[in-house]
Amino acid sequence: MEKATTIRSEIEKELKLGGYTFNSFGQATGLNRGIFSAMLNGNPPKPISVRQMDLITKALNYPEDWLYDLYVDECFYDGRPHWKRVKPFLIRCVEVGNLRCVEKVLSRLMEDLNHIPTIFSLAEELYEEGKLREAIPFYECVIENEKYQHSERLAISHYKIFSISVSENLETNLEAVLRFIPFRNRLSVDYQLDGLLKIANIYYYLHQWKEAERYADELRGVTSTILSLKVYKGKNKSDKKPLNTDRHLVVYYGQGYLIKSAALEKQGLFEEAMEYIRYYEDLSWFDDLDEVGQEEVQRFKVWAEANKLNLQMLMGDVNSLHPYEEFLKKNPPEIIPGLLTILESANKYGFSINDTLIEFSQEIEGVDEVSALYDSYYPQSSSLDICANLFHQIAIYHFNYSNNTAGINYVLKSLRTYLKINDKPNFVQGTALFEKYRHAATTIQKAEYQYIMEEVLSNAQKSNVLHAVYRT
Known part of the structure; x- marks a missing residue:
């Protein structure tokens, strides 16, 4: 029967292949001979720390998570989890992106649900340190294994994942909201x-x-x-x-x-x-x-x-236009959302705002930079949504006055932004608007539109692949 590979047998094999002695390898790793002897020959062998494993891996020029699958057993050296090894190992796993080993360790830990508070504490620690994505697997572990369905710990885990998940993508934001809502009143x-x-x-x-x-x-x-x-x-x-x-x-x-x-x-x-x-x-x-x-x-x-x-x-109070323009000049952060309202009103009631567009032309041209200035507390999609809608309304305004080339340019701008935030309903409206005026589009504009459509197709294909992988 073939002997199972362990972290020690793998290290010993590499030492023999490289012709290392404990002394020479100690120099390569910065660890002394006595430590190696205790690790490999002790009775029982001395446990290996995460730091020591990483030093050994680096000295042998292997990828940094080379021994991680084998180290899972080291975390449960005598059949029990040892938090002095488990915690730093889990943190290193999320740092290097080895979620497979995270899942292995958490699965072993969850054989005893008394470990849930400890996992929750680790998630909270990572969250407070700003390691938000790294904290997700641990909050998910709490959610999947918490036996008290009305515990605040469970509700907080849902809230933290919700907060981390909010992005510029409107569709994923909706998924995050729907998952969190049932737990909001338990907080x-x-x-x-x-x-x-x-x-x-x-x-x-x-x-x-x-x-x-x-x-x-x-x-x-x-x-x-x-x-x-x-x-x-x-x-x-x-x-x-x-x-x-x-x-x-x-x-x-x-x-x-x-x-x-x-x-x-x-x-x-x-x-x-x-x-x-x-x-x-x-x-x-x-x-x-x-x-x-x-x-x-x-x-x-x-x-x-x-x-x-x-x-x-x-x-429809056109007399408010001038006071509104003066207000916007005094309050620059309000210019883009304010212009959106002015355009919606002009398009609805049919009055001219050419002078307004000229007055704020610099702000309109720099709208992509302006979007980055919005309060970071809210989803980035909020400012991008306003920018996309602004482009769409400017396009309609130009079409109303037969400025078709300018209108199409702004339709394309809106489509690019709607695509970025995955706003499907408004993207569909934008494509319909382009198709209505396709006859007036230049060759360059048609090429740009084609490029956007190819990106839509590419994103859809990637999404289908991901869903297929998830189902398997």
């Missing part, structure tokens, strides 16, 4: 606030207005409860438990009303949307406003002014 209020704000924003940028409303309402309900409890506990700050949230409490309060108003606006309920603006336009009454809180209050004041002008424009 502490701190995580609930952050989770609900993320959910409401994602639904907003998915253009699912009713869902955005729903979770904005939930967010408003949670913040209202917190505020009432703060009043109930009295004015003595020592009696109040501080919130451990990503943002100041005023952000969650204001955003609940802002998203509610914005979602109503997108449904054409302009008068109702206007009613909600008054709840966040002046939040100076808010308790415990530090310097950061004051800055947030000022931002809501600016947004309220912008959104009032938005609604006036969308209701």
Whole structure:
């Protein structure tokens, strides 16, 4: 019967092939002779640390995870897991991308579910260190094996994976939201606030207005409860438990009303949307406003002014155009979303904004750079969504005035951006718009359109391959 290969037998084989002695190999690795003797010849052999394994691998010029499959047994040297080896080994596995060995170790650990709290602690440690992707396998392990389905540990694991998974891809964002939603109410209020704000924003940028409303309402309900409890506990700050949230409490309060108003606006309920603006336009009454809180209050004041002008424009008040332009000049971060509203209004009501487009031509040309300036707290897809919609509306405006070449250029810009964020419904609209004016497209424009379509086909084929691999 053939003897099973172990990490020690593999090392011994390499030492013989290379003609090494313990002394010569010790010089190559920086480890002394006594350590090698204890590792290979001890009775019982001395356990090998992850650092020692990596030094040996490097000295033998093998890939850094060469011995990792064999090291799994070293983590359970006498049949029990030894955390001094297990933890650094798991961290190294995620660092080098060897998820196979992570799965092997976790599978062995989960033979005893008492290890779940330890796995959760490791996930939290990696998360706090900013190693977000590395933390995912450990949160997933908790989710798959947690026996108490209403435990906060399980809900936090779902929340952390949700937070990590949010990206510029609208489709994957929806998948992340749907997976997280059932666990949102099992979280502490701190995580609930952050989770609900993320959910409401994602639904907003998915253009699912009713869902955005729903979770904005939930967010408003949670913040209202917190505020009432703060009043109930009295004015003595020592009696109040501080919130451990990503943002100041005023952000969650204001955003609940802002998203509610914005979602109503997108449904054409302009008068109702206007009613909600008054709840966040002046939040100076808010308790415990530090310097950061004051800055947030000022931002809501600016947004309220912008959104009032938005609604006036969308209701066809052309007289609001000049005041809106002046507002945008004073508030550069609002220029791109503001121009989008102005274009939507001009296209709907048929008035000219040529002077406006000239006035802000530099900002429009640099819109890709502007998109990178948006608040990183929200999905990157949010700013890209606004940019893509802006391009689409500029295209429609040019087509309305028979500027077909310029219109097609902006259709192509919108298509590239919709493709980047995987916004399928709007991408389809963009392709329909291109096909409507294909007769006016130049040879170069047709070639660019063909290139975009080939990229769509390539992405679809890659997706089919991935799904096939997953099913097997």
